[in-house]
Each structure stands twice: as structure tokens, then as C-alpha cells.
Amino acid sequence: MKKKALVTGAAGLIGSQAVKFLTQKGFQIYGIDNDIRAYFFGKEASTKWNLERLKQEVKDYHHFNIDIRNKKKVEKIFKNNKFDLIIHTAAQPSHDWSIKQPLTDFTVNALGTMILLENFRNYCPQAVFIFTSTSKVYGDNPNKLPLVEYKTRFDLPKKHPLFKGIEETMSLDQSIHSVFGASKVAADIMVQEFGQYFNLKTGIFRGGCLTGPVHSGAQLHGFLAYLIKSIATGRKYTIFGYQGKQVRDNIHSYDLVNAFYHFYLKPKVAAVYNIGGSRYSNISILEAIKKVETILGKKANIEYRQSPRKGDHLWYISNVSKFKKDYPQWNYQYNIDQIIEDICLSGYFASATSKTSTLSFFKNNKNTKENIFLAGHVTKAYGPVQALRHYLSSRTKKLVYAEHLLAKTNNNLLNAFKDIFLNFKWFFPFHKQIKLFIGINPINALSGLILKKIGFKFKLIYYAIDYAPQRFKNPLLNILFHLIDRLNAKQADFVWSSTPQVFDLRKKQGVPDKKNVLVRSGIPLNVLAKKRGSKSKEEKAVLVIDAFLSKEKLTKLAIISFSRLRKKYPEISLKIVLGNANKKELTSLSKRLKVLDKIEFLENIPHQKIFSSYNKYGIGLGLFQVSLKDPAQFRDPEEIKAFLAAGLPVICSQGFTITEEVENKSLGLKVNNSVKNITEKVSFLLSNPDKYKKMSKKALNYSRNSSWKQVFLKALKQVKIKK
Missing domain, CATH: 3.40.50.2000 (Glycogen Phosphorylase B;)
Known part of the structure; x- marks a missing residue:
């Protein structure tokens, strides 16, 4: 029986990422979202478009267009479903907007959370409750630190005890929080209290800047997404005070939701964690502008206002050491450069x-x-x-x-x-x-x-x-x-x-x-721009297949072939770009063949970002099946070109024009989609390092003048x- 998860704010940045992530983990998802973001920040910030895409992409998704402050409707959802996991991301997220309607801000952030907690306690106390809190609970206390002004940013001296970032022990008292920060403090403390008092499994994640490509960035919320959107579309971007040297750590929505999942697997009672980009992923506004201008190839239209926003942080970097200590298997997938590149290439x-x-x-x-x-x-x-x-x-x-x-x-x-x-x-x-x-x-x-x-x-x-x-x-x-x-x-x-x-x-x-x-x-420039050189023995032993191209049937064929290759080459591993394939089916097959420990599924990551990781792999499995019934019988698969651009010799099926190029130009080997043939061709490349090297070099040369x-x-x- 499938586990059930409830996600509030399901059409938003973190909520939608959680829906997609948990679906791949086998959960049945129930989402709450009434697009109140459009009320807060205008139609441009609406998340309706993202909701419709979720409904198309996620088969087992059930949506409720309700307000979390509606006690009767929320209770009805809990009465009818026994949830194993609740991820609460719904909120009024802007400290600027909270000044306009403090009561609305408080009822959404504090009362809405209280209603969810009560239903959690009454109907599914065995579940795990995860709350998306904020760094604003610390108010402006971080601004009281002895910050040093540098050319492009403010920062702490390296010898300062908080140089690695703000810890959970920082006081919440005697500071200006903003109305928004205060309402989140109320919710934060209440989630802790329900955990401590009723012995419930609750996790409070005090986030730095949360971001990602589906962020409906607005001026009042979503610093990095809105900055990139402004530069990309040519609109004016306003810097409020501090000369643009204010610093934020940024964490990608995928990395945050992955942290949530690690907590779910090993939950604690009333656990509080600071979570953000930490020293691994942080940036000032000035530094961000320069990076975005470089990627987009266009200048920003900047307006500067002398006065900073009241309660705004001059510098905030999260110390995630506590979470890393409790969950050492969790790691970042995105640094600040990758986050910016991701939003620039596929942002909203x-x-x-x-x-x-x-x-x-x-x-x-x-x-x-x-x-x-x-x-x-x-x-x-x-x-x-x-x-x-x-x-x-x-x-x-x-x-x-x-x-x-x-x-x-x-x-x-x-x-x-x-x-x-x-x-x-x-x-x-x-x-x-x-x-x-x-x-x-x-x-x-x-x-x-x-x-x-x-x-x-x-x-x-x-x-x-x-x-x-x-x-x-x-x-x-x-x-x-x-x-x-x-x-x-x-x-x-x-x-x-x-x-x-x-x-x-x-x-x-x-x-x-x-x-x-x-x-x-x-070929995307982010693939061509990667460092090229001779691949190590370990990298050559990594096979990769893209299920967007190969579909589920041929991906299964690759897994069977891989299981046979392992007998002769125990050091090899397989990366699978999951695409729209059924992970459960592929996992089940891998378990039966006893190769799951050497297979990694690349999922919940934008396709073009996966392309940029190919330079770490050795052989591309360009398997596909072309027939008269194929709706895209004649196309030029960029999935195979991404393999070649990373210097991967390709094991290529017959049917597309590129197959003949691969064979005639010695960029790889042609196969007939049989386990025996695939196994033989991969074995040939693994056993002939000189041939591999020549093909890899020719693949790079073939791609040299092929950027989009x-x-x-x-x-x-x-x-x-x-x-």
C-alpha cells in the first residue's frame, strides 16, 4: 500500500518540488494550494501554471483548492486520509507585504499552521510533520555581528566563531523581526511545542533564501529568482541599501526537499535546523548581477535606493553543521553557480x-x-x-x-x-x-x-x-x-x-x-564549457542512459545488459536519467538482477543540468527505437549529442541520422538493440583503451562547433x- 503525503503550498517553489520528489519515492500525494500568492504579489506571481503542469506530470496527485485557515475543510482532508508525512510550505512569505495586512499575514502563517498541527495530532500522530520556517525568526540580530565591508560584499572575519554561518543557538529576542518574521516565530515555536508536549515527530527548517527555476519571483519575495527574471526580461531591478553588498545563502528547492526526505526517514521530536546554502552556496547582490549578466549576455537595468528595508539582513549565511551531523548522507547537488545557471536556462x-x-x-x-x-x-x-x-x-x-x-x-x-x-x-x-x-x-x-x-x-x-x-x-x-x-x-x-x-x-x-x-x-553551452581532458579509469567505467530518449523498455534492456557486463567488469556502474520512466519498475528489475547497488537514478534535476554532468562519465548508451508509429520518427536527438559533447563514445541504436554519423566518423558503435549486441559493444570499448581514447577525442571534435x-x-x- 502506498504511503500518503500531504503537501501545503503544493503549487509553489518548495511544495511542487516536494510533490515531484515524493512521487518518485512512491508516495501518493495530496496537495493544498489556493494560489493566494497571486493575491499577495499580483497575477504575475500566480502559481496556477505550475499547478496545471503538476497535474499533467504527476499521475497520482490529488489537489485541494482550499485555504489552510479553513478549519472545516482542512479537517475533512485529514479525516479521509491517514498521512505518513506532512510537509507544510504554505505561507505569506514577504516581510514587506506583511506590513500592509498584518492580520492576514498572522492568520496565514500562525493560525494556518496551528490548524494543521491540531489535525496532525488528532488524525495521524504517527506521521512526520515538517515545517518550512525562515531565517527571519532571528530578526535583525545577524546585523549586529562585526561585519567587514569588502569590494563586493559584507562578510565576517574568517576567525569569527560564526564565520561558517548562523547557528540555531542565536537568540530570537531583542530584535526587529518584521511582522512576517514574528508570525513565523509563532508558527515555529508552536511546531516545536507540539513535538515536545505531545511527543510528536516534528522538524523545523529555518531556511535562508530558497530558490529554483519554478520560483514565481516577485519584487517583494524571491531575491535571486526575481533578479534573474528582471535581467532576463529587461525590467528595472531595485537595490535597497547596503550598496548591493548584502549577502544571502541560497539553497536549491531540490536540495531542501532532499533534506526533508532524509529527516522523514529518520525523524526526531521537535528538531530545529538552520538550512540554506551555507558557505557552499552564497552570494551578494552585486556578485549575483555580474554572474547573471555573463550567463544571459545582457546588462542589468539597476536602480539604487539609499535606505534598506526595515529588518532586512545585511548578511545571512546558514550553518548547516547540525543537520549534516544528524544526517551525514545528505549533500548539496547545487552550488550557487549551478543554481543561477539553472534559473537562467529554465526559469519562470x-x-x-x-x-x-x-x-x-x-x-x-x-x-x-x-x-x-x-x-x-x-x-x-x-x-x-x-x-x-x-x-x-x-x-x-x-x-x-x-x-x-x-x-x-x-x-x-x-x-x-x-x-x-x-x-x-x-x-x-x-x-x-x-x-x-x-x-x-x-x-x-x-x-x-x-x-x-x-x-x-x-x-x-x-x-x-x-x-x-x-x-x-x-x-x-x-x-x-x-x-x-x-x-x-x-x-x-x-x-x-x-x-x-x-x-x-x-x-x-x-x-x-x-x-x-x-x-x-x-548542444547547450553548459555542456561544451565543461573542462575536457583524458578520462580517468573510474570515469570510463561509468555508463549512462537517458530514458527521455530510450524510454522504459530500452532502459530495462540496458539494465539487463549491465548485469551481464558486471560479471566481467565488476567496477562498472550505471547512471539512469529517469525521464518519464517508471522508477519502481526499473528498481524492481535491478533488485532481481542484483545490480541495484551499482545503479544511480538521476531524477528531479533539470535535463540540461544532467547534461553538464556527463563529463564525469565514460560511455553513453544511446538506445532508441524508431518505427512508423513513432510520433517523432525523424528527429535529431540532443540526448546523444550531449553524450558526444562530453567526450563519451556512444553505443547507438539504428534509425536516426546521427547513428550513421556515429559509425562513419568513429564516434562510437552501432547496435541492434539486443542484450548480446549491447554487451559485446560495451565490452569492446572497456577492453580497448586506445580505441576508446580515439573515439572520445573524435566525439569532442565533432561537437566543437555545434552549440545551439x-x-x-x-x-x-x-x-x-x-x-
């Missing part, structure tokens, strides 16, 4: 939302008049849509970006038409400025084509990132798909094709050479926009 920058679709608006002070509308459908896997958005957001004067969730549109014609309507709706306010419309795949390109036909003046690019003769199981949908595809190819000003097969198909369809452009998949930036720069040179 939307200015409008509509269920599973979002609108983002980017502007730059570039010496160009290029104003572009980009519309695309996305999945959890990193690919051309995300790469093109990132490239254009720093290159064009203005970019209007409409992003839709592919899972919501697949096999649903009504949702496809809704996406077309949203493209129209979000295009119209900017129609006089748009010079180029890029529609990724048929539905989005059709939006641009219709707009052109009714009189709007711009150039249209139809970007087909994949293609299949049988795109849908429904024959009528399939016919409609191909009619739209041909119409787009014929009428668009330019057609971008992702593979030579699709490029040749366009020729047969009569697309002129001057507008038929081959645009192969690229280079790919799009070349493709866009052919598009001349009237100034």
Missing part, C-alpha cells in the same frame, strides 16, 4: 498565464530592431524550444514567447485550437512591432500563417523539430496534421528542418532551396528582416 519569467500556457516578454538594449514572436510546445526534456528561447532572449530587441505544454495538446484537437487562440491573444498587443514569427511545429506555425493571411506583416519561420508519417493514432487527426504541415511548408517564408530526411522531404514537397534550411540539433548558439546564428543569417 512569465508575465501572463493560462493553465498550461505561459507568456514571457524579453527586451534588450541592443542595436537592432528585431522584434520576434516565438511560439512552441515543451516537455520536461531539454530541447530546441528552450534553446531557441534562451538564444533569442539575449539577442533580439524584443522577444514575445508563448510556451505551451505538449502533454496537454497531444491527441487533443480542442486544446490545440486553444493554443492557437492564445497565440493570437498574446500576439495582438505587439502586432505593430513583430517583424518575425517563429512557429515551432505545425500548430504554432499555423497561428502565424493565419495572422499573415489576415494582413499582419512579418516573416514566418516554420520550425519542424520532428516529423513522422504517423503522428497520431487517430487517422483523422493524422490527416489533419499532415495537411497543416504541408500548408505551413508551402506558405511560410522559411522552413527549418531538423534532419536531412525532413529536409529532403521538403524538397519533394516543392519547397524552394532558398527557403528550405537544415537546422540540426545543437552557433546553430541558430547560422540559421538566422538567412532571414533578412526589414528595418
Whole structure:
């Protein structure tokens, strides 16, 4: 029987991370969230978009759109469910906003917590209760420390006893907390009291700055996410006092939820922990601005105000030694550079939302008049849509970006038409400025084509990132798909094709050479930027497979092959990028074959971040199966290109164009998707170090000029926009 978890604030930054994390651990998830964040900080901070994506991505998720202050409704949830774990993240999180409505702040933070605690005690006292507290419970006491001003930050002298960070023993008294800090103190103490008085398993985590890519950052809350959003979209960012040298430690939402899970596995009574980036991950505002400008390739628009916000910390770094002592197996996955890179590449920058679709608006002070509308459908896997958005957001004067969730549109014609309507709706306010419309795949390109036909003046690019003769199981949908595809190819000003097969198909369809452009998949710069060199013996023995590409069936085949290889090569290990595969099934198979101890699942981590870790591995298993029924029969898999960019020789299935390149250019070996063949080819690479070295070197050379930036720069040179 599945364990049950209740997550409050389930659509928020930490709550949604907890939902995804615990789902992978086999929990049945119940979430509470009423999008009160939009009431606090405006529609732009709404989390509805994230809730809709959770519902699409998490199969066993049950949502309650209620207020945690509603005693009757909260009690009903507890009466009907016996929870094993409660993670309470719902809150009013801003000390600035708390001044506007102190009573609302207190009832949400303190009364809401009290209602949850009472139901926890009455209906599931055997459970573990985790409370997301805050560093603001210490008030401005950290500001009383003997801080030293440096060029870009304030900091403590290295010999100071608190140099490693604020400890849990710091006093909560005789300080200015802000109204928000005071309400969180009340909740914090009450969670401790319920633990101590009633002998309940409660954990209080006093967080530093909590952040991550799905953070709906607003000026009043979410320092790092809002800073990156401001620079990315070209809006003004205001620094309040301290010359921008104030320091915060930042912890990624994944690392925090992982800490929660470690506590759940070995809970304590009324345990209090400071949790944040610590000395491992901290930064000042000035330092953050410089890093973000470098990654995004654009300058920040900064406004400075002399007076700091009342009660704001000048310096705050968490000392996590107490938690590390109690839970030594927990470690950080993200340092500050990785956090910033993650938000820059896949952060939430939307200015409008509509269920599973979002609108983002980017502007730059570039010496160009290029104003572009980009519309695309996305999945959890990193690919051309995300790469093109990132490239254009720093290159064009203005970019209007409409992003839709592919899972919501697949096999649903009504949702496809809704996406077309949203493209129209979000295009119209900017129609006089748009010079180029890029529609990724048929539905989005059709939006641009219709707009052109009714009189709007711009150039249209139809970007087909994949293609299949049988795109849908429904024959009528399939016919409609191909009619739209041909119409787009014929009428668009330019057609971008992702593979030579699709490029040749366009020729047969009569697309002129001057507008038929081959645009192969690229490689994220964060992969190419990694240090390259000879791999150690230990690294060469690490195999990696990406289930976004290989799906569950071929990932199981890889596990079986791995079990046989272990008999000859006991030192080898296997990394599995979980993707959408069923972890329970893969774990069960690994246990039966007695290889689970040598397998690591890479999960709950953004796809492009996983790419950047490939330089630590040895062989890429590029297994896939292509058939006429595959909805993406013709595509250029960036998963394999990421292997090659990290210098990994690839064991590659047959079917895609890249397979022939891998074989002809000696970048790896071709296989026929049988356990025997896979085992033989991997064994060959492990037993022939000279051959491995040559293939690794050729893989790096193949990737040298294949960044997404280079790919799009070349493709866009052919598009001349009237100034």
C-alpha cells in the first residue's frame, strides 16, 4: 500500500518540488494550494501554471483548492486520509507585504499552521510533520555581528566563531523581526511545542533564501529568482541599501526537499535546523548581477535606493553543521553557480498565464530592431524550444514567447485550437512591432500563417523539430496534421528542418532551396564549457542512459545488459536519467538482477543540468527505437549529442541520422538493440583503451562547433528582416 503525503503550498517553489520528489519515492500525494500568492504579489506571481503542469506530470496527485485557515475543510482532508508525512510550505512569505495586512499575514502563517498541527495530532500522530520556517525568526540580530565591508560584499572575519554561518543557538529576542518574521516565530515555536508536549515527530527548517527555476519571483519575495527574471526580461531591478553588498545563502528547492526526505526517514521530536546554502552556496547582490549578466549576455537595468528595508539582513549565511551531523548522507547537488545557471536556462519569467500556457516578454538594449514572436510546445526534456528561447532572449530587441505544454495538446484537437487562440491573444498587443514569427511545429506555425493571411506583416519561420508519417493514432487527426504541415511548408517564408530526411522531404514537397534550411540539433553551452581532458579509469567505467530518449523498455534492456557486463567488469556502474520512466519498475528489475547497488537514478534535476554532468562519465548508451508509429520518427536527438559533447563514445541504436554519423566518423558503435549486441559493444570499448581514447577525442571534435548558439546564428543569417 502506498504511503500518503500531504503537501501545503503544493503549487509553489518548495511544495511542487516536494510533490515531484515524493512521487518518485512512491508516495501518493495530496496537495493544498489556493494560489493566494497571486493575491499577495499580483497575477504575475500566480502559481496556477505550475499547478496545471503538476497535474499533467504527476499521475497520482490529488489537489485541494482550499485555504489552510479553513478549519472545516482542512479537517475533512485529514479525516479521509491517514498521512505518513506532512510537509507544510504554505505561507505569506514577504516581510514587506506583511506590513500592509498584518492580520492576514498572522492568520496565514500562525493560525494556518496551528490548524494543521491540531489535525496532525488528532488524525495521524504517527506521521512526520515538517515545517518550512525562515531565517527571519532571528530578526535583525545577524546585523549586529562585526561585519567587514569588502569590494563586493559584507562578510565576517574568517576567525569569527560564526564565520561558517548562523547557528540555531542565536537568540530570537531583542530584535526587529518584521511582522512576517514574528508570525513565523509563532508558527515555529508552536511546531516545536507540539513535538515536545505531545511527543510528536516534528522538524523545523529555518531556511535562508530558497530558490529554483519554478520560483514565481516577485519584487517583494524571491531575491535571486526575481533578479534573474528582471535581467532576463529587461525590467528595472531595485537595490535597497547596503550598496548591493548584502549577502544571502541560497539553497536549491531540490536540495531542501532532499533534506526533508532524509529527516522523514529518520525523524526526531521537535528538531530545529538552520538550512540554506551555507558557505557552499552564497552570494551578494552585486556578485549575483555580474554572474547573471555573463550567463544571459545582457546588462542589468539597476536602480539604487539609499535606505534598506526595515529588518532586512545585511548578511545571512546558514550553518548547516547540525543537520549534516544528524544526517551525514545528505549533500548539496547545487552550488550557487549551478543554481543561477539553472534559473537562467529554465526559469519562470512569465508575465501572463493560462493553465498550461505561459507568456514571457524579453527586451534588450541592443542595436537592432528585431522584434520576434516565438511560439512552441515543451516537455520536461531539454530541447530546441528552450534553446531557441534562451538564444533569442539575449539577442533580439524584443522577444514575445508563448510556451505551451505538449502533454496537454497531444491527441487533443480542442486544446490545440486553444493554443492557437492564445497565440493570437498574446500576439495582438505587439502586432505593430513583430517583424518575425517563429512557429515551432505545425500548430504554432499555423497561428502565424493565419495572422499573415489576415494582413499582419512579418516573416514566418516554420520550425519542424520532428516529423513522422504517423503522428497520431487517430487517422483523422493524422490527416489533419499532415495537411497543416504541408500548408505551413508551402506558405511560410522559411522552413527549418531538423534532419536531412525532413529536409529532403521538403524538397519533394516543392519547397524552394532558398527557403528550405537544415537546422540540426545543437548542444547547450553548459555542456561544451565543461573542462575536457583524458578520462580517468573510474570515469570510463561509468555508463549512462537517458530514458527521455530510450524510454522504459530500452532502459530495462540496458539494465539487463549491465548485469551481464558486471560479471566481467565488476567496477562498472550505471547512471539512469529517469525521464518519464517508471522508477519502481526499473528498481524492481535491478533488485532481481542484483545490480541495484551499482545503479544511480538521476531524477528531479533539470535535463540540461544532467547534461553538464556527463563529463564525469565514460560511455553513453544511446538506445532508441524508431518505427512508423513513432510520433517523432525523424528527429535529431540532443540526448546523444550531449553524450558526444562530453567526450563519451556512444553505443547507438539504428534509425536516426546521427547513428550513421556515429559509425562513419568513429564516434562510437552501432547496435541492434539486443542484450548480446549491447554487451559485446560495451565490452569492446572497456577492453580497448586506445580505441576508446580515439573515439572520445573524435566525439569532442565533432561537437566543437555545434552549440545551439552557433546553430541558430547560422540559421538566422538567412532571414533578412526589414528595418
